[in-house]
Amino acid sequence: MNKKEIENALRDYKWMINEITRQRAFLADAGTNIVAQSGIESSMPKAKGNTSDPVAREVVRRDKKYTWINRLENKVSFIQERIPAITDERELAVLECLLDGMSMRAISNHMGLSERHIFRIRDAIVSQMADMSHLAYKMTDRKRCV
Numbered sequence: 283m284n285k286k287e288i289e290n291a292l293r294d295y296k297w298m299i300n301e302i303t304r305q306r307a308f309l310a311d312a313g314t315n316i317v318a319q320s321g322i323e324s325s326m327p328k329a330k331g332n333t334s335d336p337v338a339r340e341v342v343r344r345d346k347k348y349t350w351i352n353r354l355e356n357k358v359s360f361i362q363e364r365i366p367a368i369t370d371e372r373e374l375a376v377l378e379c380l381l382d383g384m385s386m387r388a389i390s391n392h393m394g395l396s397e398r399h400i401f402r403i404r405d406a407i408v409s410q411m412a413d414m415s416h417l418a419y420k421m422t423d424r425k426r427c428v
Contacts (some may be wrong), residue, residue, distance in 0.1 A: 283360060283415060288408045291357045296383030298354045305351050309344065364411040373410075376403045 291298075301397065361381070368374050372393075379389040386404070390397040 283357075283412070285408050288361075288411050289404070291361050292377075292380045292404070292408070295358065295361055295381050298358050298407075302351060302354050302358065305347060309347070325356050361411070364414050368407055368411045368413040370406075373403055373407050376400060377407050380407075381403065 312334050365377065368377050375393065376389055379392065384392070386397055390400045393400070397402075
């Protein structure tokens with residue numbers, strides 16, 4: 283992830299967590315098991331193109347939902363894996379506020395610092411997370427070369 287994507291993931295972290303939780307509950311509650319056809323229907327040729335069957339369309343929609351949830355989970359995991367890179371107390375406090383879904387203005391009021399200063403702290407957090415990503419990439423790249 284580049285710095286802009288990390289910034290966006292930090293800003294969107296709270297709703298991504300909420301959405302992952304909601305979608306998992308929905309999919310578990312709605313049931314995701316599909317019964318395979320049996321008998322003569324299983325050996326018959328299937329129609330090509332779009333289906334007019336609403337149940338089949340719902341299955342396709344839910345299947346797409348899995349890939350979307352997976353992308354959200356990857357972004358959330360990316361942030362969670364890089365939280366230990368932040369060691370400064372002030373940066374950690376700002377990071378926790380961001381992950382809790384607070385706005386920059388609310389964080390500024392909460393910490394008694396200017397919004398400009400909070401933006402600088404956020405930028406430092408993003409840089410550290412990006413640096414950790416680049417370092418991890420270089421380490422992986424070295425292992426492949428050896």
